[in-house]
């Protein structure tokens with residue numbers, strides 16, 4: 368498993384492009400019949416990608432659970448949320464089957480012991496993008512469709528940031544220990560997300576960009592508001608944002624992204640906004 372210990376905001380100022388990418392960018396999440404996992408010591412969030420093709424893939428495939436987590440199974444003291452960003456797929460959690468179409472979301476609570484992933488058609492494999500956080504009690508597993516998500520339309524075509532924030536794993540939809548997750552969809556012609564930029568000292572966040580059309584990229588901004596850097600991101604890549612870092616981006620086209628947060632609180636609007644003209 369790829370373990371990221373993470374740097375602080377002072378050291379970050381001196382990082383080269385390569386160091387910034389190595390520390391925060393998750394370049395490849397989906398490999399046939401494998402589980403890709405990145406453990407960040409920022410709030411101990413784990414970001415995973417699973418693309419079952421010919422096999423029924425277990426959530427712990429290739430991960431030494433005892434060595435890395437000190438538990439018998441992955442979700443013994445963790446919860447997770449996942450989105451299917453590929454072809455039709457299935458998740459079997461302790462014998463219960465969940466069918467996930469494109470952009471469907473599943474929350475699995477602490478204690479789900481045996482978790483497997485399958486694709487309906489190997490020619491169009493499912494791609495499960497998963498984020499997991501430590502959890503100390505159990506709630507209910509839940510399949511959440513986009514129609515069930517709380518919708519927050521925002522932005523404007525005139526400022527190239529018209530988009531809908533869909534809150535899937537959110538206190539208004541279901542209870543979790545600390546995890547919240549959602550999907551922000553930008554309209555055609557809109558390219559900016561999360562501007563004015565913000566931080567939230569109380570939570571970290573991971574962004575996963577997808578639906579980035581071929582030959583396009585997203586310039587993801589990070590760092591303290593007074594000293595920003597960017598990471599050029601391709602389709603289906605994720606980026607870790609510590610609490611001290613802004614997380615905003617502009618694409619060379621519109622795109623969609625999944626955000627996941629964990630930390631002290633779940634108050635979505637608890638953001639420290641930075642006036643755009645004060646960014647450096």
Ligand SMILES: O=C(O)C(=O)C[C@H](O)C(=O)CO
Nearest residue numbers: 530532551560561562572626
């Ligand atoms: O486009 C946006 O704005 C977002 O999606 C913001 C994220 O959800 C976020 O950063 C929440 O803290």
Ligand SMILES: [Zn+2]
Nearest residue numbers: 565567572614
């Ligand atoms: Zn945020």
